[in-house]
Amino acid sequence: MTTLLVIPARYASTRFPGKALAELAGATGERKTLIRRSWEAAMAVRGIDRVVVATDDRRISDEAKGFGAEVVMTSGACENGTERCAEAHDALGQRFDIVVNLQGDAPLTPSWFVEDLVAALETHPTAEVATPVLRCSGRALAGFLEDRRAGRVGATTAVFGIDKRALYFSKEVIPYTTHDYPAEEMTPVFHHVGVYAYRPSALAAYPRWKTGPLESLEGLEQLRFLERERPVLCVEVDARGRQFWELNNPEDVPRIEAMLAEMGLE
Numbered sequence: 001m002t003t004l005l006v007i008p009a010r011y012a013s014t015r016f017p018g019k020a021l022a023e024l025a026g027a028t029g030e031r032k033t034l035i036r037r038s039w040e041a042a043m044a045v046r047g048i049d050r051v052v053v054a055t056d057d058r059r060i061s062d063e064a065k066g067f068g069a070e071v072v073m074t075s076g077a078c079e080n081g082t083e084r085c086a087e088a089h090d091a092l093g094q095r096f097d098i099v100v101n102l103q104g105d106a107p108l109t110p111s112w113f114v115e116d117l118v119a120a121l122e123t124h125p126t127a128e129v130a131t132p133v134l135r136c137s138g139r140a141l142a143g144f145l146e147d148r149r150a151g152r153v154g155a156t157t158a159v160f161g162i163d164k165r166a167l168y169f170s171k172e173v174i175p176y177t178t179h180d181y182p183a184e185e186m187t188p189v190f191h192h193v194g195v196y197a198y199r200p201s202a203l204a205a206y207p208r209w210k211t212g213p214l215e216s217l218e219g220l221e222q223l224r225f226l227e228r229e230r231p232v233l234c235v236e237v238d239a240r241g242r243q244f245w246e247l248n249n250p251e252d253v254p255r256i257e258a259m260l261a262e263m264g265l266e
Contacts, residue, residue, distance in 0.1 A: 001097035003118055005048045006072075006088045008081035009035050009064075009104035011057040015153065015249050020060050020104050022247070025257050026266040034247060035060060037107030039069050044111040047118065049096070053104070054088035080221040082196065083207045089200065098122070099203055101196040105247045108259060113193055113237045120235040121197045127233035128202035129225055131166070133158045133190040134237055134244065138181030141189050144173050153248055156220060158192040158234055166232040169220050193237065194246055196222065202230055 009020040016022070023031040032040075035053065042051045053064040056076040064071050072091050078084040085101045098118055102109060113132045121130040136144070147154030157174050159167045168174070169192055181187045198206075202225070212227035214220075225232050243259045245252065 001122060002049045002095070003047060003098045003100060004089060004092065004096040005042050005045065005051045005100040005102055005114070006085040007035070007038050007042055007051070007053045007069075007102050007104050008074075008078075008084035008088075009038075009053055009055045009057075009060050010078075010084075011055075011060060013105075016247070019247060019250075020055075020057075021063060022250075022253065024107070024247075024253060024260065026260045027264045028266050030266055033063055034107060035064055035104050036067050038102065038104045039064065039067065041107050041109050041111070042102050042114075045100075045102075045114045046111065047115060048100070050092075052088060052092070054084045056084075079211065082198075082203070082221045082224075085196075085198070086203045086207050089203060094200060094204070096200065099198045099200060101198070103194045103246070106194055107247075108242070108244050108256065109193065109195060110237075110239070110242050110244070112240070114195055114197075116237050117195060117197045117235050120233060121199070124233055126231060127165075128199050128230050129222070130197045130233040130235055131158075131222065132193040132195055132237040133160070133234045134193055134239055136187045136189045136191050137183065138185045138187060139183040140191065141173070141181060141187045142183075144189070144191075148173060152251065155246075156192040156194070158190045160190075160234040164234050164236075166222075166226060166234050168226070169218070169222055171218055171220070190234070190236070191244075193244065 020035045052070045072088040074087040215223040
């Protein structure tokens with residue numbers, strides 16, 4: 001099966017305008033833009049046939065071409081990364097069996113998260129979309145709860161059934177639990193990792209569907225699939241000791257830089 005990996009990137013981010021071009025210092029002090037770090041993460045994934053940056057902004061396009069990325073220009077009408085991936089896939093002739101959306105704000109995404117995701121979609125013929133989930137430690141859960149108390153939009157959490165089909169995704173911490181978990185203990189809360197693998201038919205249908213009330217309330221693009229009762233497979237992944245975080249707010253920059261330094265990533 002042929003696989004296209006798309007990195008959707010826009011300049012007009014609501015919470016962090018221009019974040020695709022924000023510079024992050026690595027372990028050696030070298031500063032690289034967020035879009036470059038995301039592209040480098042994509043290039044480390046095995047089994048991908050083509051990697052493209054999809055954007056509607058010339059500044060991002062120029063930056064991406066400058067470090068050697070292939071760029072597909074998309075329209076400014078795309079409401080989210082999934083719509084941008086659909087437009088990019090269409091522009092490339094719709095000839096791939098699987099399309100991966102590695103969002104341009106997740107440079108710490110381990111390569112095996114994407115590899116496990118593609119493998120799961122290949123072996124689950126009824127799943128139209130697959131996305132990774134990471135079981136939270138007590139420490140991670142405490143961080144999520146602190147973000148919510150402080151009014152910060154932090155991680156997204158996921159709940160799913162015994163068949164691993166998603167039931168819901170939320171920016172609130174779900175499921176609710178009153179248990180106090182030690183830092184290293186695993187919890188029943190799963191961090192949703194913002195990576196998706198789509199079958200072309202589901203991806204092509206997505207932009208034609210109207211935004212539903214849950215997607216509007218939560219601001220989570222994957223809820224459009226659930227509101228249309230299209231199955232989304234949650235694939236549990238193993239961090240293997242790697243830290244993971246997405247750049248959602250300007251305050252996340254020092255957090256990600258600290259993780260890059262701790263993991264020795266340039």
